[in-house]
Amino acid sequence: xxxxxxxxxxxxxxxxxxxxxxxxxxxxxxxxxxxxxxxxxxxxxxxxxxxxxxxxxxxxxxxxxxxxxxxxxxxxxxxxxxxxxxxxxxxxxxxxxxxxxxxxxxxxxxxxxxxxxxxxxxxxxxxxxxxxxxxxxxxxxxxxxxxxxxxxxxxxxxxxxxxxxxxxxxxxxxxxxxxxxxxxxxxxxxxxxxxxxxxxxxxxxxxxxxxxxxxxxxxxxxxxxxxxxxxxxxxxxxxxxxxxxxxxxxxxxxxxxxxxxxxx
Numbered sequence: 001x002x003x004x005x006x007x008x009x010x011x012x013x014x015x016x017x018x019x020x021x022x023x024x025x026x027x028x029x030x031x032x033x034x035x036x037x038x039x040x041x042x043x044x045x046x047x048x049x050x051x052x053x054x055x056x057x058x059x060x061x062x063x064x065x066x067x068x069x070x071x072x073x074x075x076x077x078x079x080x081x082x083x084x085x086x087x088x089x090x091x092x093x094x095x096x097x098x099x100x101x102x103x104x105x106x107x108x109x110x111x112x113x114x115x116x117x118x119x120x121x122x123x124x125x126x127x128x129x130x131x132x133x134x135x136x137x138x139x140x141x142x143x144x145x146x147x148x149x150x151x152x153x154x155x156x157x158x159x160x161x162x163x164x165x166x167x168x169x170x171x172x173x174x175x176x177x178x179x180x181x182x183x184x185x186x187x188x189x190x191x192x193x194x195x196x197x198x199x200x201x202x203x204x205x206x207x208x209x210x211x212x213x214x215x216x217x218x219x220x221x222x223x224x225x226x227x228x229x230x231x232x233x234x235x236x237x238x239x240x241x242x243x244x245x246x247x248x249x250x251x252x253x254x255x256x257x258x259x260x261x262x263x264x
């Protein structure tokens with residue numbers, strides 16, 4: 001958290017003109033290409049000062065008042081760290097991508113024939129096949145841990161490795177080790193030279209929802225609400241235009257509009 005705070009200070013220092021809007025978001029938003037789309041289309045006078053970190057770190061920074069707006073994909077953490085304690089002023093459903101289980105083409109755990117995502121994870125554990133986790137309290141890591149719990153599995157050090165790194169780095173490490181991993185599909189699709197394959201994605205449990213929050217602060221940034229409105233209309237439309245290599249949408253729209261969240 002100290003490192004993230006230092007990045008925030010650097011991002012907002014030495015600027016003239018309107019105070020930048022401090023946007024906190026995640027590695028998958030960046031590495032999927034969605035962030036570049038949003039930043040390129042935001043043409044308001046207020047500049048964006050964007051900080052990228054795992055969802056857990058972003059939400060902690062928001063709760064501490066160090067961010068104005070966040071886009072994250074860890075619903076349980078969002079509720080516990082931001083919404084429940086009253087740190088969120090507005091909650092805006094944005095878009096959803098999909099997770100997939102990726103791994104070696106040989107597929108020693110037979111993940112490709114699994115009935116569900118939980119079954120896929122149970123098969124990996126039963127085969128003691130190598131698995132690389134992000135291990136960083138990111139939205140991807142939170143989803144992965146939920147799948148292990150649902151499978152009734154406690155990952156063991158002999159076959160389970162935590163990278164402590166972003167999504168792209170984690171997927172490259174899994175590829176080098178011939179290991180399985182949980183991947184955000186739009187991010188995976190942008191990586192080149194991987195031998196790993198998408199083995200399982202056909203389960204609604206692998207939906208990856210992104211939500212935008214306007215952070216409740218004593219002095220609300222004057223551009224925070226307008227950014228939320230823009231992001232959930234023009235910004236989201238641009239995200240929905242992104243495509244995976246097979247032509248299917250990288251993101252789909254989440255239902256609902258921005259709504260105020262109660263302060264306890």
